Amino acid sequence: MAATTCGTDLKAFVRGHPQIPMPGVFGHEYSGVVEKAGEGSSFKPGDAVMGVHSAPCQACYWCTRGQENLCDSIMATKVLGSYAEFLLVPERIAKLNLFSKPDHLSFEQASLLEPLACVAQGVSMxxxxxxxxxxxxxxxxxxxxxxxxxxxxxxxxxxxxxxxxxxxxxxxxxxxxxxxxxxxxxxxxxxxxxxxxxxxxxxxxxxxxxxxxxxxxxxxxxxxxxxxxxxxxxxxxxxxxxxxxSPFHFGTQAVRTAREWLIDPRLDLSALLSGDRKLEEGDQVFADLKAGLGIKYVFRP
Ligand SMILES: [Zn+2]
Ligand SMILES: [Zn+2]
CATH class of the missing domain: 3.40.50.720 (NAD(P)-binding Rossmann-like Domain)
Structure with missing residues (x-):
């Protein structure tokens, strides 16, 4: 339903990014409606959801030492492609880091869960x-x-x-x-x-x-x-x-903190959203972001 642009996407587009190989599928911030759910999932078709694009394994050296953000496989198992109509969210992410979206929260603000989780990781320090x-x-x-x-x-x-x-x-x-x-x-x-x-x-x-x-x-x-x-x-x-x-990425606790902030009506992040754009305007969107025009744009795939 909504996918926001991000400074990381801009970096990938302009100078390349080790975690986002180009050419490749784009977009890692999202909110949407469940189309199909895997067996044993707690979600069902029609559920409004918001999520992030990664989840830790909770079993490796770092995960078992309270540093889930540095998990061995957190980047290897991430999902990209939220600018598309459909996104296949892997089981690990669906189980740990996907949440139902309350009605009072707009899809575009719900799409900010991922960057806000990065911020929550930093604030926790x-x-x-x-x-x-x-x-x-x-x-x-x-x-x-x-x-x-x-x-x-x-x-x-x-x-x-x-x-x-x-x-x-x-x-x-x-x-x-x-x-x-x-x-x-x-x-x-x-x-x-x-x-x-x-x-x-x-x-x-x-x-x-x-x-x-x-x-x-x-x-x-x-x-x-x-x-x-x-x-x-x-x-x-x-x-x-x-x-x-110098914090990197986020663990599951930071995602939960970010979720609490997002659903708190006192936090209104609408000032960060610079309007809707069509995917066909992608080139121009990134040119605008590079020129410092706008903060975050919303694609509605
Ligand atoms: Zn981002
Ligand atoms: Zn791990």
Whole structure:
């Protein structure tokens, strides 16, 4: 019923992606209606569902150590192709990471379960409190979802930094204070308790640390291109005790957290959706996304 475009799809389209071989079937964010269900499935034809495109094996070295996101076979068994009319969801995913969609949630917002699960995995690494200060750098879909998630968790001081006016305005509508990226000031002169990098640019990975207070954690969320390296001030990291974190993907708990956020009426992610497009317009959609026009587009296969 709905399949949203994603920064990962754009990366795959523009520069290739190790997990999304091109040419190949496209799309990994989705919601829809069950056409047929396998034997023993808890779903039946006609059920409205939302899901993610992967599920861990829950038996390998990583899975049994609480790191399902790093599961040996999580990527080998993922499903792509949500831009098509039909998607065959493998048993492992249907059992663990597919959920019924409540009526009050639109199909297009339900399609955001996967990126929101990535965000939930990241947020789970930040022990935020009500009075925490968090700087989110990069007002793309992921940065905006961080703002929404932190607000749902009751964090008062969320500052979103970026360049794109439209995207910053979307962040403001989600409850963030916004600032131009070259005008970021240290929170209360001390720096932020948490800094969340959502651009995937090496230079921003490096500068993120500048805004962190002593004892802060910096979440390096955006994945830069392969082969790149970042450098950090060792004195800053050691004597100011800065923790660098860089989460990848998500485990089953993060998917459940994301599902709870999505069905919470307080979270309205409609500001992230830049309109419906036809699949035939795919080329133009990715050209627009590359040019920073729009945030996420919705294909309705
Ligand atoms: Zn995605
Ligand atoms: Zn595993």
């Amino acid at each position: 930040l022990p935020v409190q009500k009075d925490s200060s968090v700087l989110v750098i990069g007002p793309g879909a992921i940065g905006l979802m961080f703002v929404g998630a932190l607000k749902i968790k009751g964090v008062e001081n969320v500052v979103l930094a970026g360049r794109n006016e439209t995207r910053l305005a979307a962040g403001a509508s989600l409850g963030a204070e916004t600032v131009k990226v070259d005008q970021i000031e240290k929170f209360e002169g001390r720096g932020f308790d948490y800094v969340v990098e959502c651009t995937g640019q090496v230079s921003v990975w490096e500068s993120s640390v500048d805004y962190a207070r002593r004892g802060a954690s910096v979440l390096l969320f955006g994945g830069p291109p392969g082969g790149t390296r970042a450098s950090f001030d060792t004195h800053r990291l050691h004597y100011d005790e800065i923790t660098l974190l």
